[in-house]
Amino acid sequence: MTDGGSALGGADASELFQLLRDGLPRTVADLAAATGVARSTVSLRLDALTSLGLIGPVDPGLSTGGRPPRRVALLPEARLALAIDVGASHVQVGLTNLVGDVLLRRRAPSSVADGPDPVLSLALAIADPLLEELGRDRDAIIAVGVGLPGPVHFETGRPSKPPLMPGWDAFDVPGWFRDHIAAPVLVDNDVNIMALGEHSRLGAEAGHFLFVKVATGIGAGIISGGLLQRGAQGIAGDIGHVRVSRGAGVLCRCGNEGCLEALASGPAVAADLREDGIDAATARDVVSLVSAGDLRAIRAVRQAGRDLGEVLAASISFLNPSVISIGGQMAAAGEHLLAGVREVVYQRAMPLATRNLQIMTARTGDRAGLIGAGMLAIHHALSPQGIQALDEKVFS
Amino acid sequence: MTDGGSALGGADASELFQLLRDGLPRTVADLAAATGVARSTVSLRLDALTSLGLIGPVDPGLSTGGRPPRRVALLPEARLALAIDVGASHVQVGLTNLVGDVLLRRRAPSSVADGPDPVLSLALAIADPLLEELGRDRDAIIAVGVGLPGPVHFETGRPSKPPLMPGWDAFDVPGWFRDHIAAPVLVDNDVNIMALGEHSRLGAEAGHFLFVKVATGIGAGIISGGLLQRGAQGIAGDIGHVRVSRGAGVLCRCGNEGCLEALASGPAVAADLREDGIDAATARDVVSLVSAGDLRAIRAVRQAGRDLGEVLAASISFLNPSVISIGGQMAAAGEHLLAGVREVVYQRAMPLATRNLQIMTARTGDRAGLIGAGMLAIHHALSPQGIQALDEKVFS
DNA sequence: CGGCCTTCCGTCGAGTGTCAACGAAAGTAG
DNA sequence: CTACTTTCGTTGACACTCGACGGAAGGCCG
Numbered sequence: 001m002t003d004g005g006s007a008l009g010g011a012d013a014s015e016l017f018q019l020l021r022d023g024l025p026r027t028v029a030d031l032a033a034a035t036g037v038a039r040s041t042v043s044l045r046l047d048a049l050t051s052l053g054l055i056g057p058v059d060p061g062l063s064t065g066g067r068p069p070r071r072v073a074l075l076p077e078a079r080l081a082l083a084i085d086v087g088a089s090h091v092q093v094g095l096t097n098l099v100g101d102v103l104l105r106r107r108a109p110s111s112v113a114d115g116p117d118p119v120l121s122l123a124l125a126i127a128d129p130l131l132e133e134l135g136r137d138r139d140a141i142i143a144v145g146v147g148l149p150g151p152v153h154f155e156t157g158r159p160s161k162p163p164l165m166p167g168w169d170a171f172d173v174p175g176w177f178r179d180h181i182a183a184p185v186l187v188d189n190d191v192n193i194m195a196l197g198e199h200s201r202l203g204a205e206a207g208h209f210l211f212v213k214v215a216t217g218i219g220a221g222i223i224s225g226g227l228l229q230r231g232a233q234g235i236a237g238d239i240g241h242v243r244v245s246r247g248a249g250v251l252c253r254c255g256n257e258g259c260l261e262a263l264a265s266g267p268a269v270a271a272d273l274r275e276d277g278i279d280a281a282t283a284r285d286v287v288s289l290v291s292a293g294d295l296r297a298i299r300a301v302r303q304a305g306r307d308l309g310e311v312l313a314a315s316i317s318f319l320n321p322s323v324i325s326i327g328g329q330m331a332a333a334g335e336h337l338l339a340g341v342r343e344v345v346y347q348r349a350m351p352l353a354t355r356n357l358q359i360m361t362a363r364t365g366d367r368a369g370l371i372g373a374g375m376l377a378i379h380h381a382l383s384p385q386g387i388q389a390l391d392e393k394v395f396s
Numbered sequence: 397m398t399d400g401g402s403a404l405g406g407a408d409a410s411e412l413f414q415l416l417r418d419g420l421p422r423t424v425a426d427l428a429a430a431t432g433v434a435r436s437t438v439s440l441r442l443d444a445l446t447s448l449g450l451i452g453p454v455d456p457g458l459s460t461g462g463r464p465p466r467r468v469a470l471l472p473e474a475r476l477a478l479a480i481d482v483g484a485s486h487v488q489v490g491l492t493n494l495v496g497d498v499l500l501r502r503r504a505p506s507s508v509a510d511g512p513d514p515v516l517s518l519a520l521a522i523a524d525p526l527l528e529e530l531g532r533d534r535d536a537i538i539a540v541g542v543g544l545p546g547p548v549h550f551e552t553g554r555p556s557k558p559p560l561m562p563g564w565d566a567f568d569v570p571g572w573f574r575d576h577i578a579a580p581v582l583v584d585n586d587v588n589i590m591a592l593g594e595h596s597r598l599g600a601e602a603g604h605f606l607f608v609k610v611a612t613g614i615g616a617g618i619i620s621g622g623l624l625q626r627g628a629q630g631i632a633g634d635i636g637h638v639r640v641s642r643g644a645g646v647l648c649r650c651g652n653e654g655c656l657e658a659l660a661s662g663p664a665v666a667a668d669l670r671e672d673g674i675d676a677a678t679a680r681d682v683v684s685l686v687s688a689g690d691l692r693a694i695r696a697v698r699q700a701g702r703d704l705g706e707v708l709a710a711s712i713s714f715l716n717p718s719v720i721s722i723g724g725q726m727a728a729a730g731e732h733l734l735a736g737v738r739e740v741v742y743q744r745a746m747p748l749a750t751r752n753l754q755i756m757t758a759r760t761g762d763r764a765g766l767i768g769a770g771m772l773a774i775h776h777a778l779s780p781q782g783i784q785a786l787d788e789k790v791f792s
Numbered sequence: 793c794g795g796c797c798t799t800c801c802g803t804c805g806a807g808t809g810t811c812a813a814c815g816a817a818a819g820t821a822g
Numbered sequence: 823c824t825a826c827t828t829t830c831g832t833t834g835a836c837a838c839t840c841g842a843c844g845g846a847a848g849g850c851c852g
Contacts, residue, residue, distance in 0.1 A: 793852105794851105794852095795850105795851090795852090796832105796849105796851085796852105797848105797849085797850080797851100798847100798848090798850095799846100799847085799848085799849100800845105800847080800848100801844105801845085801847090802843105802844095802845085803829080803842100803843085803847095804841105804842090804843085804844105805831080805839090805840105805841100805842095805843105806839105806841090806842105807828080807838105807839090807840085807841105808837105808838085808840095809836105809837090809838080809839095810835105810836085810837080810838095811825095811834105811835085811836080812833105812834100812835090812836105813830085813832100813833090813834095813835105813848080814831105814833085815831095815832090815833105815841100816829105816830080816831085816832100817828100817829080817830070817831095818827100818828085818829080818830090819826105819827085819829090820824085820825105820826080820827075820828100820831070820834090821824100821825085821826080821827095822823105822824090822825085822826100
C-alpha cells in the first residue's frame with residue numbers, strides 16, 4: 001500500500017488526526033467513540049499516521065481491571081515550524097514545535113525598508129544556527145509563518161501597498177522561500193499574527209476575540225468563531241484611524257484629523273509629554289517613565305487608554321467579543337492603560353456586552369507575533385489538506 | 397437498500413447535493429468533474445437524491461455531436477420553507493421555495509408584547525391558508541425560520557432578555573412548533589434575518605457584508621466570510637448605542653447619552669422635526685414628508701445619515717466590508733439618508749477600505765426579513781446534515 | 793432516409809476499505 | 823497461581839467505488 005502511493009487509508013486519517021492536534025494522549029476507544037468509526041479502522045489509520053511520524057505511543061492509560069489501553073498522541077517535536085516576525089526595525093525568528101511552543105528564538109536589527117531579499121535572507125541566516133542548535137535541518141520544517149508590518153493579501157502571501165515597506169509591494173514572499181525551503185509559506189500582517197498568537201494561549205472561552213496592538217501605530221486583529229477575520233481587502237481591524245472625540249484639530253499622518261493613532265499611539269503620548277517639557281520620543285520612553293512612577297506620564301497613558309476605550313466601546317458593540325487583549329509596546333504600561341480603557345468601555349458599552357467581557361494585557365508579550373506566526377504555519381500544515389499533502393510528499 | 401434504512405449511498409450524496417443547491421442544472425459529467433468521483437457513482441447518488449424528491453431531470457443539454465447529456469437540477473418546489481418575521485406591531489408570514497423565492501406572503505397586525513403563544517398561533521393560522529392556496533400541507537414544510545425583534549440565543553432558539561418582548565424571555569420557540577410542524581425551527585433576531593435576506597439577493601462580491609436597519613431602533617447584521625457573525629452573546633451588530641459626536645446632552649432610552657439611536661432613528665428624527673413645529677411622530681411620517689419634498693425633513697434625514705455615517709465609518713475600519721446595505725423603514729427616505737452616510741464615510745474612512753465599497757439602500761425592502769427567515773431555514777434544511785436527517789425521516 | 797460517428801447511459805465484475813467477531817495478549821484481583 | 827476483565831491484532835464478510843463494456847440516443851453526411 002505504501003508502494004509509491006499514499007499511506008493514508010481512506011484519506012480520512014487526516015480527519016482523525018485533527019482530534020490529536022491538541023497534543024493530548026488518547027486511547028483507540030476514545031477516538032473510535034469520537035469519530036464513530038470502528039476501533040479496528042481507527043487502528044489502521046493510526047498506523048498510517050505513525051508511519052508519517054506525526055504520532056506515536058505514549059504511556060498507557062490506567063487499567064480499569066483488565067489490559068490497560070495503549071494511548072497515542074501527537075509527537076510535538078516530529079516537525080518544526082519556522083516563525084518569522086518582521087518588524088519595522090527588527091526581525092525576530094523562532095522555531096516552534098507542532099503544538100506551538102517556541103523552542104528557540106533570536107532577534108536581530110533589520111530595517112524592513114531595505115526590501116524583501118535582505119530581510120528574508122537575514123531571517124534564514126538566523127534560522128540555520130537555531131536549527132543546528134536543535135540538531136535538525138531545514139527538512140524538519142513543516143511550514144513557515146511570516147508576519148509583516150503592513151497589509152498583506154493573505155491568499156497569495158503578497159504585501160498590498162504597504163506604506164512603510166518600500167520594495168515589498170506585491171512581492172511574492174512564498175515564491176522567495178520556494179528556492180530555500182520545501183514547505184508551505186503563510187504570510188499575514190503583524191497584528192493578525194499577534195492576534196493568533198495571543199488567542200492560542202487563551203482558553204476556548206475566547207471564541208470571539210479582539211487583539212489590539214498599541215505601539216507606533218494602533219491596529220486590531222479579530223478572531224470570530226475561531227476564524228481570523230480579514231475583511232474584503234484584508235485590512236479589517238485597522239482601527240488606528242477611527243476618529244475620537246478628543247481629536248478635534250489633532251492632525252494625523254494619514255492626512256485626516258482626530259484619529260485614534262494621533263492621540264493614543266506611543267509617539268503621540270510621547271509628544272504630549274514633550275509639551276509638558278518631559279523628554280520622551282518613543283513608546284519605550286513612555287513606558288520607562290510610567291515604570292518609574294512619573295505621574296504626568298501615568299496621566300497621559302491613562303488618557304490614551306480612554307481614547308482607545310472610546311474606539312473599543314464601539315468595537316464591542318459591533319463584534320460582541322468575549323475577550324480583548326491589549327498588546328504592543330505600550331501594553332507594557334500595563335494597568336494604567338487598561339484603567340483608562342475600562343473606564344470608558346464600562347461607561348459607554350451596553351451592559352449585556354460587557355457582562356462577560358474580559359479586558360486584559362496580552363499574556364504573550366513580545367512573543368505574540370512569533371507564536372502567532374508559528375500557529376499560522378502549524379494550523380495550515382496540520383489541516384486535513386496539509387496532512388494529505390505531507391503524506392503525498394513523504395510517500396512519493 | 398431502501399428497506400427501512402437510508403437511500404443515500406455512502407452518505408456522501410448530501411455532499412453532492414450541495415453543488416446543486418443553487419438551482420442551476422448540471423450534467424452528470426459536470427458533477428463527476430467537480431467532485432472527483434466516477435460518473436457511475438455520481439449516477440447512483442443522483443438516483444438516491446431523486447428518490448428523495450429533491451432533484452429531478454430537466455431539459456437535456458446541447459449535443460456536442462453525439463447523444464446529448466441528461467441534466468439534473470434542484471426541484472425548487474419539492475418542499476417549502478415557512479418564514480415568519482415577527483415585528484413589534486406586525487407579524488409577516490411567507491412561504492418560500494427551496495431557492496428562497498417568496499411564493500406567497502401575508503401581513504397581520506399583532507403585538508409581540510402579547511407573548512409567544514398568541515403571536516406564533518397567529519403565524520400558523522396565517523400559514524395554513526397560504527399552504528392551501530398552493531395546494532400543499534404542513535408536511536411540505538422542510539424547515540421553519542423565525543425572526544424576532546430582540547436578542548436570541550441562536551443555538552437553542554430562545555430569546556435572551558429581550559427588552560421589548562415581555563413573556564418571551566428564554567421561551568422555547570422550536571419546542572412550541574414541535575407540536576405543530578415536524579420540521580426543524582431556526583430562530584434569530586430580526587436584523588440578522590434581514591441581513592441574510594438582503595445578502596442572498598446580492599452577488600458573490602458581497603462576501604463581507606454589513607446590513608443596517610434604521611427604523612424605531614438601529615441595528616446591524618454582519619456577514620463575514622459567508623457566515624453570519626453573532627458574537628459571544630449573540631448581540632454583535634448592536635450599533636444603536638454607539639456614541640456619536642453630535643450627541644452631547646441627548647438622552648437615550650438605554651440610560652446613556654449621545655447614542656446613535658437617540659439621534660438618527662425614526663422617532664429621533666421625528667422629534668427633531670416636532671421641535672421645528674412639524675407634525676411627525678414615527679419613521680413613516682418622516683418618510684412621507686421627505687417624499688413630499690419637505691426641505692426641513694430632508695435636511696433632518698440627511699443629518700441622521702451623517703450621524704449614521706460616523707458609526708459606519710468606524711465599522712468599516714473594523715470589518716472592512718465590501719457592501720453595506722441600509723434597510724428598515726427609514727431606508728425609504730432613500731438617497732437623502734445615503735447622501736449623509738456617504739458624506740461622512742468618504743471623509744473619515746481610509747481610502748483603501750472605501751475604494752471598492754458599495755453603500756446602497758436594501759434591494760429587498762420590507763421583504764428582507766421574510767426572505768432571510770426563509771434562507772435561514774433552507775440553509776439548515778439543505779445542509780449535508782439536513783439532507784441526511786431528511787433521508788432518515790423519509791425512509792424510516 | 794439510412795448508415796456512420798460521436799457522446800452518454802446503465803450495468804457488471806474487480807478491487808478496496810470498513811466492520812464485527814474472535815482468539816490471543818496483558819493486565820488486575822483474590 | 824488462577825480466574826476474570828479489558829484491549830489488541832487479525833480475519834472473513836460485506837458494501838461501496840471504480841473503470842470498462844455494450845447499448846442507446848442523437849447529429850452528420852452521402
